[in-house]
Amino acid sequence: MGRWEPDARGRLQQAAMELFVEHGYERTTTADIAARAGLSERTYFRHFPDKREVLFDATHALDTLVVDGIAAAPADAPPLDVLAAGLRAGAGMLDGLGDHARARTAVITSQGELRERELAKMSGLVTASAAALVERGVAEAPALLAAEAGVAAFRVAFERWVATPGGPPLPDVVDTVLAELRRVVAPA
């Protein structure tokens, strides 16, 4: 066992963001990240399987918050309202990350393989949300559709929030975009 490294994970994430912003994602290696964090590359790989994953740690936390929010919503609420409660909880966490979330988005947008991984993570959030809705007794088809549409709205809200620093907090933007979604997808 290696010696205990206080908050090695957080230091690696911080170092990675700094280097990606300073030199770009392509020109940064996992060895560079470990060195900047004052840790060994081996420690890096104890925490993250590859160079990409250091940017995606918060998505586990996001999934958990959304799923817990879904489970805690009022019993009689319709599926999209239940999901909205979960998305709002996740949005609150991301809103607290502020500048970090913005810098991270700039890095991800700059690079094709990171954009693909981000889409895969969002697809994971759809699956987790749909499963949490089914857990509450929603049928599979409406659960999946609510999750797809709701998470798409969440992504649109996130992009809007990133593009407007100093604007409304993310949970409010999520509510706004969900209301827009309801209007656009109103029954014909």
Add this chain to the structure above:
Amino acid sequence: MGRWEPDARGRLQQAAMELFVEHGYERTTTADIAARAGLSERTYFRHFPDKREVLFDATHALDTLVVDGIAAAPADAPPLDVLAAGLRAGAGMLDGLGDHARARTAVITSQGELRERELAKMSGLVTASAAALVERGVAEAPALLAAEAGVAAFRVAFERWVATPGGPPLPDVVDTVLAELRRVVAPA
């Protein structure tokens, strides 16, 4: 210039699908695909940039059909109805591919990097659809939300259609799922 190869592109796609189904995606090389098609590996790379892309040729055709269908929809239709017309046109093409589309889906589902590429292509369809709606005078925010929700419904419909051979044709499944989406996302 190489000599003219009649339908080299189609032969490479056919050969690739056969080999992916017979031996799996991982164990098939671009040289194997070219050999099965009776072509050189150089010819392969004149048509496709990597091993993945041979599976994604139809997505260009799909994007074009959806975008053209959006442009041709009645002038006064609401955004999601306009998009539905485009998605139905794309669905008609995929429905005609039948067993090929099913075999292709099985290959893509089996492999993480193919799933990520597929998500990226669907994200491209969202972007293209939203742009086509904006082109018709829809404002950017509702155009993006309609595109996100509509393409998500299209994906759900496609998965349902793949899972039920002998069931209703894909355009009908798309209509069914869009109606379900409208019910789930009804204004609160």
